[in-house]
Amino acid sequence: MTPKRFWVGDSMSGYLRIANALCLGLFLTCRPSLTAALEDPEGGPYDERVKFIDYNAAEVVKLVGHYGYSTHIQLSSAESVQQIAIGDDAAWQVAPVNNHIFLKPKALDAQTNMTVLTDRRTYNFELSANWAGGGAKPEPSNMYFQINFRYPKEEADEAIRKAEKVELQAALKTPPPPVPHNWNYWVQGSDEVSPVQAFDDGRFTYLAFHNNREMPAVYLEHEDGSESLVNSHVEGDTLVVHRVAPVLVLRKGSAVAGIFNKSFDPNGFSNPTGTTSPDLKRVIKEENR
Helix, strand or coil: CCCCCCCCCHHHHHHHHHHHHHHHHHHHHHCCCCCCCCECCEECCCCCCEEEEECCCCCEEEEEEECCCCEEEECCCCCCEEEEEECCCCCEEEEEECCEEEEEECCCCCCEEEEEEECCCEEEEEEEEECCCCCCCCCCCCCCCEEEEECHHHHHHHHHHHHHHHHHHHHHHCCCCCCCCECCEEEEECHHHCCCEEEECCCCEEEECCCCCCCCEEEEECCCCCEEECCEEEECCEEEECCCCCEEEEEECCEEEEEEECCCCCCCCCCCCCCCCCCCCCCCCCCCC
């Protein structure tokens, strides 16, 4: 059977208009309200007249001044006021100082708006003014003595940066365990100063001893048979010698032992990161000119 095709004629137009009207009504009902309320700073824990508000570039902040009193706006200490625009500049006295703004209403009808531009942010205010009927007492009072802006996102980002810096410093102070590069070491001499294990990572030589063993001094043996003291430090039961050499001599009193590197590479071992850790890379930064 051939499929039947349905055509919408005049008899269906009424139903379509009803359906369209219902859809439009549903759309208008579900649309979010575009009317935004002013953001009223909240009173501080010690004095209601000292107020606080979180910065949001998309919000307008309410500021109520009082005749005969000034209001202090405190922005981030990391920014400085560059320009202030007031809708009715004859109605308010404005004095910016670095990251501070001092406002005082002058005209009886002082309702207007104010935009503040700093070197980092933009702030929008709705200004209005009243007479201080109840005086300047702390309670009850709707006085705006001071508005302090807080920056939770920036503070969170700064906390993350500080945590990462602490973690990096800890990583630099505590390098990861060495990665053995060469195990082909032999020992000859007194058991009293002979290590139980030896290897190098291409930069340092690691000599492991039994627990509580007093560590010997380490000397580098030269081709002419002379010796020179080599820098070293102790990590647990391991003596870390600050170089890799074909022959090292260990001495403690009359006890002597020789450590022979049978796979010594005179060309050395490359260190691509430039640091003591394979997870950290040294980067040279160019100064701005």
